[in-house]
Amino acid sequence: MNKKSDKILIVDDVSRNIQILGNILSQKQFQIAYAQSGQQALDICKTQDFDLILLDIMMPGMDGYEVCKRLKKDPSTNEIPIIFLTAKADMESIIKGFEMGGQDYITKPFNxxxxxxxVNNHLLIKRQREQLKLMNDHLExxxxxxxxxxxxxxxxxxxLDQAKSNFLLIISHEIRTPLxxxxxxxxxxxxxxxxxxxxEYLNYLKEVSSRLVKFSDTALLITSLKINDHIPEILSVSINQVIADSIVDFQKNNSESSLQITNNMPSEDLLIKVDSNLMKTCFMSIIENSAKFAGETAHIDISANISDNSISLKFCDNGPGFSDDAFSHLFELFSAGDILHKEGTGLGLATAKLILDAHDGTIDVKNVESGGxxxxxxxxxxxxxx
Incomplete structure (x- = not known):
């Protein structure tokens, strides 16, 4: 455990004590230095580094307590463990030594x-403390x-986020003018x-134009929400009516969709303070996202759960659910769903989240384990x- 590099300073005004201690310690290959007064010990510590100090308490001039006090005040020596050497084993002397900063004591005559x-115990503690400091420094x-x-x-x-917002804004303006x-x-x-x-060609052109108008409007909305330029018009409205209006608008704008919507909202009106137009956009984004990925027998169920300080709305569909990869970026622009294989802009759930953020609301998405x-x-x- 002890190594040649372990260097110990013995401080005692009695040469015989230094000789006894030196003989014991040298058998274990410690490096030994000594001082015969308190001032000499302080001077030596200014020029040499020590791993441990054995310090006699009763010395003429500067006693061991004062030497310890000064060593502990000096940043270059305050980490050196000090073991007091004392002929006194009374509790008062022991406590005073600890109060001065000593780590331990050994009574004379020495065993x-x-x-x-x-000595080995305190050297081990010192090495562990140094290793811990190195680890902490490394971690820092x-x-x-x-x-x-x-x-x-x-x-x-x-x-990147700003670039996306700028892109949406530019694209929206560039599309809207010729559109x-x-x-x-x-x-x-x-x-x-x-x-x-x-x-038929004209109807197709009208459909594409309608989708481009919607994209342009959504892009402008997202940009304004992201830069906090859109201030919601908060009014007390019936959330039931907002849901109903969202369903009607979806069915009107998506007449060819096979999505069946079941509205299980409570019969009584639930009044809530929101921007009704923004919230309708939010709900339609969620419904459209379900319709986009659902099959021919697509179905979505809308319900509500009320507590004392919040209302939870649940949109549950029977589609394929989301892949593990999709979950990692559901609310990112152009990433909400597999837009490489499905029609859409990838803005749906991202739009919904931005709207809910503006209302201090939350959105959570999960796959249904039973039934898909x-x-x-x-x-x-x-x-x-x-």
């Missing part, structure tokens, strides 16, 4: 086995490195005599007194 045991360096990496990553994400001309032209052609094939499908849970503030 070799006890001396070596105490790792934390600093990781923090710096995280700051860089967050900065890059912020730049107004296309819509005007389709309305004009709709009032002319055209054959059946031309009518996905479940979207929304929680909003609600008061029974409203």
């Amino acid at each position: 070799a086995a006890e001396l070596l045991a105490r 360096d790792l934390v600093k490195d990781r923090t710096k990496e995280l700051e860089i990553a967050n900065h890059q994400l912020s730049i 107004n001309g296309v819509i005007g032209l389709t309305e004009l052609l709709d009032n002319t005599n055209i054959d059946k094939n031309q009518k 499908g996905a479940e979207v849970n929304i929680k909003l503030k609600y008061s029974l007194s409203e």
Whole structure:
């Protein structure tokens, strides 16, 4: 356990005591230095490093207590363990030694086995403390490195997020201007005599134009929500009616969809303070997301659960659910779903979350274990007194 590098300072004004201690310690290959006064000990400690100090209490001039006190005040020596050497075994002397900063004491006459045991024990503690400090320093360096990496990553994400917002804003404006001309032209052609094939092409053009208008509106909404430029018009409204309006608008805008919607909202009106237009957009985004990925027998059930301070809305469908990969970026722009294989913009759930964030609400998505499908849970503030 003891090594040649362990260096011990013996401080005692009695040469015989130094000789006895030196003989015991040298058998275990410790490096030994000695001082015969308190001041000499302080001077030696300024030029040499020690792993442990054996310090006599009763010395002429500066006693061991004062030497210990000064060593503990000096940052360069305050970590060195000090074992007092004393002929006194009274409790008052022992307590005073501990109060001065000593780690242990050994009574005279010295017992070799006890001396070596105490010395080895405190050297071991010192090494463990040094190793712990090295580990802590290493961990602090790792934390600093990781923090710096995280700051860089967050900065890059912020730049990317801003780029997406700018992209949406630019695309929205670039689409909307020529789109107004296309819509005007389709309305004009709709009032002319055209054959059946031309009518089909016109209807397709109108459908595509409608989807582009919706994308443009959604892009503008997302951008304004992300930069806090959109202030919700909070009013007390019936959440039942907002749900019903969302269903009607979805069915009107998606007449060819096979999605069956069951509205299991309570019969009594649940009044809640929200921006009704934003909340309708939120609900429609969730419904449209279910319709986009569901099959021919698609179905979604909408229900509510009320507590004293919140209302939970559940949208449960029988679709394929979400893959593990999809769960990691459900609420990211252009990532809400498999937009490589399904029609859509990838903005649905991202839009819903932004709207709920603006209302201090939450959204949670999970797969239904029994029967398959996905479940979207929304929680909003609600008061029974409203």
